[in-house]
């Protein structure tokens with residue numbers, strides 16, 4: 320039986336892995352993606368993580384993982400599909416049929432990208448519709464693309480794609496962006512990015528592959544011919560495994576404070592999956608460390 324099982328090897332999980340190893344806990348990190356480092360791998364450049372200015376998100380994630388490996392953290396590639404509460408322990412079921420028993424869980428499963436739920440979206444996913452500019456942008460060299468969204472991710476994606484594509488449309492349903500001022504200023508300075516405000520997408524069109532996005536603007540339907548669309552309209556938490564076990568808010572985020580303490584004894588939530596104001600690498604890493612402190616306190620209370 321493990322002392323701690325960490326679900327997810329994004330920044331929160333990897334930070335927890337470092338702290339758990341140094342606390343000499345019998346811990347393992349379970350990650351469903353091969354050598355995964357979480358969402359940050361999708362970022363072209365990270366300028367706000369202290370001490371590592373200007374790293375690509377991919378390199379930052381690799382550094383985090385190598386750090387955890389260097390201190391001797393244990394990893395297993397496994398997707399958890401069910402968590403079963405037992406008396407003073409949890410039984411975790413993996414997608415390939417294994418059972419893993421643990422006294423505590425640090426739940427760091429992060430978030431996944433939100434979809435629009437409009438006509439043509441599922442049909443053209445991976446056939447012109449992508450969630451990751453850094454992963455798929457190179458396919459659109461010299462072509463026309465649209466980015467949908469108005470937050471930091473959408474504007475970062477548009478800037479990244481402006482260096483590859485001939486033209487980038489940035490479609491946002493509101494009159495102004497939510498993204499930070501630095502990104503908004505950079506967008507204004509970029510000649511091949513055209514901002515389309517008050518645009519509410521309602522269909523993706525094409526034959527074999529995507530060829531256009533339709534949207535409503537001021538009550539009228541308009542269409543843009545594009546080779547690719549990048550969706551950047553926010554995220555939803557990967558918290559379904561905790562349904563009926565730990566309390567979640569109306570958006571599905573696991574209710575926990577900065578110590579990661581949830582309504583379920585022995586389950587601690589770290590990173591983007593928990594309720595918080597700022598979902599970033601620095602707060603995810605802090606959560607991972609704090610959760611180990613909480614797990615240690617819980618374990619020693621049980622042993623005394």
Ligand SMILES: Cc1cc2nc3c(=O)[nH]c(=O)nc-3n(C[C@H](O)[C@H](O)[C@H](O)COP(=O)(O)OP(=O)(O)OC[C@H]3O[C@@H](n4cnc5c(N)ncnc54)[C@H](O)[C@@H]3O)c2cc1C
Nearest residue numbers: 327329330331351357358359362399429590591598599600
């Ligand atoms: C395009 C983009 C750009 C960004 N840019 C920045 C930036 O510049 N600066 C910044 O600070 N932040 C940035 N962020 C946000 C940052 O990536 C997140 O805040 C951070 O990755 C959250 O870390 P996390 O460990 O909580 O979750 P995640 O990174 O989401 O990691 C969760 C991990 O859990 C795994 N997992 C999920 N479910 C299971 C399961 N059932 N079993 C096993 N494994 C599972 C996933 O595969 C994943 O590896 C960006 C995000 C994106 C998408």
